[in-house]
Amino acid sequence: MSSEHSHFHVVPAAINFKVFLALIGLTILTVITARINLGGPWNIVLALSIACTKAILVFLWFMHLKYSHAINRVVIGSALFFLIVFLGLTATDVFFR
Amino acid sequence: MSTINFEKGVIPSHHFSTVSQEYHAGILGIWLFLATEVLMFGGLFVAYAIFRNMYPSVFHDASQLLDMQLGAMNTVILIASSYCMAQAVHYTQKGETHHAFTLILLTILCALFFLGVKYFEYQHKFHEGLLPGMNFTHANATREMGIFFGLYFVMTGLHAIHILVGIGLMAWLLLRFKRNEFSPHYFIPVDGVGLYWHIVDIIWIFLFPLLYLIG
């Protein structure tokens, strides 16, 4: 790839701080909602949704994935994709025996 | 949003044409490494998912034996450490290396605190007879709870090893800061260690609810 720009983007301190606050807020949220029985699978669905949101915040801003070359997003996206394949196909065995 | 111009200053390694090319190669390399971490820990999460679905009540009961408040505290500590690390990268890029140095020091302190809490937790588990295998002698534990605790120790143990390595890497960074080796034109080791540290944080972001917050 010979088309890289020679400039690099700096994530502003203010954005880092906002992400930090959001992460703390989401942590508080997940702890509070864990104590409430939402019935069925909804507790785990909510907990995982919150965790995923936190992870996305860290990936996109703390890890500046939002501002990086697309290939880096493809790399981590592929890793997550194949992990889901691993879980999904293993589940077709374990839960359908 | 500010930008940094690479071309003023540093010379690239002999096999690269430009500093920018070398920087982007480095970042891609780090993301590829992080992908391997995601898949390695991911395997453990797959095992967890399988067994949690197999023994939902066992996992619920076993999770009660963990201290949720310590887990939550550790989560906050690690998020704070991530924030410090992100800011450290920011200030290095801005050329404020003194500020960055302090932030990395803070990150290390948070990491050490995290490990301290984990040590305290492990000690407690040991006394309760919840360590896997032959040491699984807890009075109220069923044999399947051994699966939960086996996973708990492997997952948090492997994570703790990664924290230790992270501390080592950050100590190395501090040394290099002292030697004035980083600037707005060369900061990739700081960036790289930062990316590693954030992945360690992300892993814990999932470990916490899955291990500590069941039911």
Place this chain on the structure above:
Amino acid sequence: MEVESNYLNHEKGLKSWLCSVDHKRIGILYFIAVMTFFLVGGLFGLLVRLELLTPTRLFMSSDLYNKAMTLHGSVMIFMVIIPGIPAVLGNFVLPLMIGAKDVAFPRLNLLSWYFLMFGATLAVLAIVLGGVDTGWTFYTPYSIRSMEAVTVILFGAFIMGFSSILTGLNFIVTIHQLRAPGMTMMHMPLFGWALYAAAIIQIIATPVLAITLLLLIAERLFGVGIFDASIGGDPILFQHFFWFYSHPAVYIMILPAMGIISEVVSTFSRKTIFGYKAIAFSSVAISAISFFVWGHHLFVSGQSELAGAIFSILTVLVGVPTAIKLFNWVATMYQGSIKLDTPMLYAIAFIGLFLIGGLTGLFLASMATDVQLHDTYFVVAHFHYTMVGGVVMGMFSGMFYWMPKITGKMYNELWGRVSAVLAFLGFNVTFIPQFIMGSQGMPRRYHLYDPKFHAYHLTSTIGSWILGLGIVIAMIVLIKSFKKGSVAPVNPWGGTTLEWTTPSPPPHDNFAQIPTVTSRPYEYN
């Protein structure tokens, strides 16, 4: 007469080799290591076949047989055919082929070699401590209970995984960032595409092997229990974990070999490769699909029928891009100006033998027939046709092809051809009987067997001697060419890729000036 400065005489002394970050020297370090491991693994294989000469015990106890069989597989897989082509030929050739001065991370490259050597040392330690008898697949529960040096070899394999990951990481970044100006991805030679596709698997799959081995070690040392049925664990889960890596792993092995075949077939037919884009995209397609099929190793394990059906259908799919490549190589040869030098003989052997390997895979992909064939010699023959008939033949094709560039000398062509013919003949004599007896029920990994299979085993063992002879001759020819042989020209074969524009052997820095690429590869006048 003054000898030109090249990467071989650039610096002298053992330290300059063991601390070198030059991709060409690291390729040589890997060559020495891999060839040594190949001899060790081959020796174990010959011992296994020798013991099987008679249906009853010949000179080994059953315990010893299990160990010889396990070590043959473990050494060959982890120490020969996984690193083989990427770390030896990929390291040497890839930067030259894309017009770069080195790989992206030369120091990580050297580190990857040390990881392999460290892992190999642990494997040797395991042998010294009495060996391992679990089979290279380490299935639970026996691998948890075996009193042999299992933990040591697991740790060795774990370390060697890092070697593989670093090589893959390096190649992906090298291909993305260090291609010469003008060389778009679609102008890159197919060996590059092959290494890229294999590298994707090295990155995604190997970490799952790492955690699998760690979990097994944790079971053995600490009784963690997730694979232990007696405390509610699932031994079949181990198989899922193990094969999630080990199936894609076979494509780490074969994709680079296929890349070599694309290069050699084009050069020695003096004709543009047929279907460049199809081969390039098929490589990446194989890489991706390879992650969806591992359950075909678990058809008779107790896996659910649903999973079996899904994996069966997906497995048949992976044959499609593979077949596309085979058609394209044959189409390349059609009406080409064919030269049957040693590299081409090995390449043609590859095409025939890999075809058989691939087709017999279909019998195993189909769940209904696999039930009959699982754990028989049919499977053993299938994977030897793909791994030896495919990967090893491909590896030797590449080695003979690039040896003049690597050593600056022409190897002995007559003995090269002899080795190819002997290896091909010996290979078939060894493994055709195995298809037959496997389909008649001869189980794999058995030390003692029903006398009705005696004739097949006898034939197979004699074949192994011919195959062994061919391989040894090949290795002698290659190694001798470092010292003896006529001076090799810059481009002895009339190849069209960039490595053939540098001197033989290349200078330390590869290119005085990075070339600007204006044409596609495989254009002959």
